[in-house]
Amino acid sequence: MKKPFEIVILSGKGGTGKTSVTAAFASLAKHAVFTDCDVDAADLHLVLSPDIYQQEEFSSGAKAVVDTDKCTSCGLCKDVCRFSALAYSGDIPVIDEYACEGCGLCSIVCPVDAITIENYNNNHIYFATCRFGPMVYGKLGIAEENSGKLVSKIRQYARELAQKHHAEIIITDGPPGIGCPVISAVTGSDLVLAVTEPTMSGWHDLDRLIEMIGGFKTPVFVVINKYDLNEEMTRVIEGNLLAKNIRVIGKIPYSDTMVLALLEAKTINEFDPSGYIAGELTRIWETITLTYEQNK
Amino acid sequence: MKIAITSGKGGTGKTTVSTGLFHILNRYLKHHVQLLDCDVEEPDCHIFIKASKTAVYPVNLLIPEINANICTFCGKCKAACAFNAIVMLPPAKFIEVSADMCHGCGACTYVCPENAITEKHKSIGQVSHFDYYAKDEFIEGRMHIGSALQTRVIRETITHARQQGVILFDSPPGTSCPVIATVSKSDYVVMVTEPTPFGLNDLILMAETVKQLGKKHGIVINKAGLNYKPLYDYITQNNIPLLGEIPFRKELASAYSKGEIVAESSPEIRSLFEGITKKILFETSLNS
Numbered sequence: 285m286k287k288p289f290e291i292v293i294l295s296g297k298g299g300t301g302k303t304s305v306t307a308a309f310a311s312l313a314k315h316a317v318f319t320d321c322d323v324d325a326a327d328l329h330l331v332l333s334p335d336i337y338q339q340e341e342f343s344s345g346a347k348a349v350v351d352t353d354k355c356t357s358c359g360l361c362k363d364v365c366r367f368s369a370l371a372y373s374g375d376i377p378v379i380d381e382y383a384c385e386g387c388g389l390c391s392i393v394c395p396v397d398a399i400t401i402e403n404y405n406n407n408h409i410y411f412a413t414c415r416f417g418p419m420v421y422g423k424l425g426i427a428e429e430n431s432g433k434l435v436s437k438i439r440q441y442a443r444e445l446a447q448k449h450h451a452e453i454i455i456t457d458g459p460p461g462i463g464c465p466v467i468s469a470v471t472g473s474d475l476v477l478a479v480t481e482p483t484m485s486g487w488h489d490l491d492r493l494i495e496m497i498g499g500f501k502t503p504v505f506v507v508i509n510k511y512d513l514n515e516e517m518t519r520v521i522e523g524n525l526l527a528k529n530i531r532v533i534g535k536i537p538y539s540d541t542m543v544l545a546l547l548e549a550k551t552i553n554e555f556d557p558s559g560y561i562a563g564e565l566t567r568i569w570e571t572i573t574l575t576y577e578q579n580k
Numbered sequence: 581m582k583i584a585i586t587s588g589k590g591g592t593g594k595t596t597v598s599t600g601l602f603h604i605l606n607r608y609l610k611h612h613v614q615l616l617d618c619d620v621e622e623p624d625c626h627i628f629i630k631a632s633k634t635a636v637y638p639v640n641l642l643i644p645e646i647n648a649n650i651c652t653f654c655g656k657c658k659a660a661c662a663f664n665a666i667v668m669l670p671p672a673k674f675i676e677v678s679a680d681m682c683h684g685c686g687a688c689t690y691v692c693p694e695n696a697i698t699e700k701h702k703s704i705g706q707v708s709h710f711d712y713y714a715k716d717e718f719i720e721g722r723m724h725i726g727s728a729l730q731t732r733v734i735r736e737t738i739t740h741a742r743q744q745g746v747i748l749f750d751s752p753p754g755t756s757c758p759v760i761a762t763v764s765k766s767d768y769v770v771m772v773t774e775p776t777p778f779g780l781n782d783l784i785l786m787a788e789t790v791k792q793l794g795k796k797h798g799i800v801i802n803k804a805g806l807n808y809k810p811l812y813d814y815i816t817q818n819n820i821p822l823l824g825e826i827p828f829r830k831e832l833a834s835a836y837s838k839g840e841i842v843a844e845s846s847p848e849i850r851s852l853f854e855g856i857t858k859k860i861l862f863e864t865s866l867n868s
Contacts, residue, residue, distance in 0.1 A: 364686065389686060489624065
């Protein structure tokens with residue numbers, strides 16, 4: 285079977301409407317698998333209300349742990365640590381678990397084997413079914429390392445689910461920013477849909493995102509959400525994207541509908557199917573499906 | 581006094597609040613207020629704080645280079661690397677460090693019995709100082725595009741903070757390691773949220789994180805107006821101080837879109853931000 289077509293919805297800046305757009309696509313797509321890779325603040329499930337049928341723990345990082353009974357307070361561990369994650373409280377080394385990256389050098393240098401590296405299994409992956417189809421999503425444990433490993437794992441499971449259910453498309457709600465989890469979300473994707481807003485910050489952040497994606501050669505489409513909040517800025521963004529040969533495939537006006545739909549845990553296309561925004565989102569989705577058909 | 585401005589959900593108004601507080605505090609406490617933009621993936625404060633750069637400091641990582649002519653392919657470095665950053669093919673006499681995966685911990689260099697590894701600086705970001713009200717009052721951390729070590733850039737940025745006065749950290753969104761790097765170095769946490777189910781869901785994650793770190797905290801509701809009862813119930817039930825509410829208005833959204841400081845957009849909004857500032861100062865003084 286052919287590899288499923290993978291679409292990831294990103295934005296650079298947070299709060300531009302990624303999840304509302306993703307949810308709308310969920311109600312429009314046929315034969316799709318849905319994933320939420322914004323594992324830091326996963327919200328898609330609030331709209332799709334999935335029934336979880338299976339979950340598993342996932343380790344995304346490791347931390348050093350000192351056995352104070354064995355420790356001779358020689359100080360070697362503190363000297364080699366490049367993350368300033370070791371400090372002495374009197375004679376006892378204390379690990380700053382938020383600074384420790386789990387590299388294990390302290391454990392290698394310790395002459396009395398007093399330091400071990402322990403995995404943290406504080407993250408979860410959920411397998412679920414929602415009213416639009418199969419869904420897999422993750423939730424990061426509090427203060428866990430968002431290393432992108434969890435994102436990669438969720439996407440791997442999504443591909444397996446797609447095989448099993450003969451789904452042709454995977455729709456992923458991505459994380460904000462341009463760091464590690466975003467890089468993991470873009471790797472191997474067939475299309476990035478970037479949702480932006482007509483603000484200087486929206487453009488600044490989108491521009492950085494586009495440059496980051498440039499390294500992957502993944503095609504990018506843009507949707508400008510709340511475009512009428514500053515139409516002049518919308519034109520500036522359109523002009524800048526034109527110069528970069530990136531298509532704006534839709535513009536959504538500001539409306540309370542987005543929030544009102546959310547309050548009822550519905551997608552916009554379920555909440556107000558004949559409204560202007562639902563129509564625009566349908567048109568955007570058709571553009572994406574056409575691109576996918578061409579890639580077949 | 582270090583104050584982190586955070587939000588679980590992105591786009592709730594962290595930068596609106598932090599640039600607003602920076603302005604108001606500067607008026608009261610001349611030259612004793614510093615703003616650090618710690619959202620190094622997408623640093624936006626400079627759009628609102630229009631200032632000239634006075635200095636740029638690179639953020640470097642020590643990346644190992646393995647000399648394949650000296651290397652005996654014993655595999656000790658590969659075994660020591662916790663990040664799978666070393667690629668080794670002994671039959672082809674090939675060994676290389678994948679710089680994107682490397683955390684620069686130095687374990688490979690330490691274990692190499694042949695001294696075949698040397699370390700070179702690789703830039704992953706930069707910390708810029710700006711001349712605003714006074715020198716170094718605004719500092720920005722910025723990760724290079726393509727790097728995946730945002731937390732390292734944040735930690736380095738925070739080392740540029742002064743030791744005195746009020747320091748504001750504009751934090752990245754979320755609740756994972758980049759946020760912890762910011763929040764764990766602060767004395768007080770302002771959590772910015774919006775009255776929607778997404779806003780509340782992510783606020784709860786943020787509040788749990790902040791409680792786990794044992795930090796004093798309060799809430800600012802941005803884009804207020806939608807009377808979303810579950811949010812207000814949550815705040816009351818958990819007894820978290822509500823520092824203030826910024827109304828949703830198209831003119832505020834428009835001021836923000838143009839890169840204007842929202843707190844200075846009208847006398848009414850300014851006095852609202854003054855109220856939030858006073859509450860924060862009151863809450864933090866209770867701490868000491």
